[in-house]
Amino acid sequence: MTTQPNIAAVALLIAEPARAAMLSALLDGRARPAGELAHAASVTPQTASSHLGKLLAGGLLAVETQGRHRYYRLAGSHIALALETLASIGPTESVRRKPLTRGAQKLRFARCCYDHLAGRVGIAVTHGLLEKGFLVAAEKKRFDLTPAGTKWFDRMGVDTTAIKPTRYGLARQCLDWTERQHHLAGPLGVHLINLLFAESCIRRLPSSRAVDVMPKGWKVLKEHLGIEEWSLL
Known part of the structure; x- marks a missing residue:
């Protein structure tokens, strides 16, 4: 039996709005602490911790420890590429949108x-x-x-x-x-x-x-x- 890529599981991880916001905050390649990612996703530290654990387990994030602090970053450039490609997918027809901030x-x-x-x-x-x-x-x-x-x-x-x-x-x-x-x-x-x-x-x-x-x-x-x-x- 041929092993199929687990696209659905990865898509499910990215689809949650708070997790998507955290991943987007890491698209500049820099590592950030959980508190900063919680703020970016507008969730509590406890909720952020749960989301970060799932993203780590899913292979989307890597973590490094410095003293008592943990810093999270994307697991690699391939994750950034996937996120950027997903972000480019959208309707081709003209849609009225709010003015950009x-x-x-x-x-x-x-x-x-x-x-x-x-x-x-x-x-x-x-x-x-x-x-x-x-x-x-x-x-x-x-x-x-x-x-x-x-x-x-x-x-x-x-x-x-x-x-x-x-x-x-x-x-x-x-x-x-x-x-x-x-x-x-x-x-x-x-x-x-x-x-x-x-x-x-x-x-x-x-x-x-x-x-x-x-x-x-x-x-x-x-x-x-x-x-x-x-x-x-």
Whole structure:
């Protein structure tokens, strides 16, 4: 008898609103304590503890202990990918929606998608890399790095020869749940966002996975990829 993937059990774990809120709060790749996740899900600490136990048992979360404190994070980038993909599923017809809150607008504009850049800025960066010939779309939802791309990343301070590919390759196409286009993920995407953080081109916002593009960041994006802030507003 062939063993079937336990999709229903995983779907049931994600479907509960409080657990979905906790998982969403961890999509920026950072670890958070139970109290902070309880607040994100608007539940009591006791209820949060029960939900976290189920998510741990289901393989969606990992936990690390530091002193008397326990910090929870997603079990891996594959969990983030699944959550982002699920979030992108929705009706294709036009639906009247309430105006986005300021926080939601910031998330749509630029955010961390676990360990890489997403939102309108992430899409624009990916399109820029493709248009410049630094990346090319490949089979199995991969991006291939071109010789020109290798030279560009090297000039930017990223030694691509030292990056260890995963089974998905050096660069992966990740479906953006707000823009419904593919942005750059995988090891190359991780190194790129880390470079942008290190060079103060972008910065994290407190208690959110949204990021701000700094004045230096807009200058770098325009100079290297032809991206201007006004074009994304």
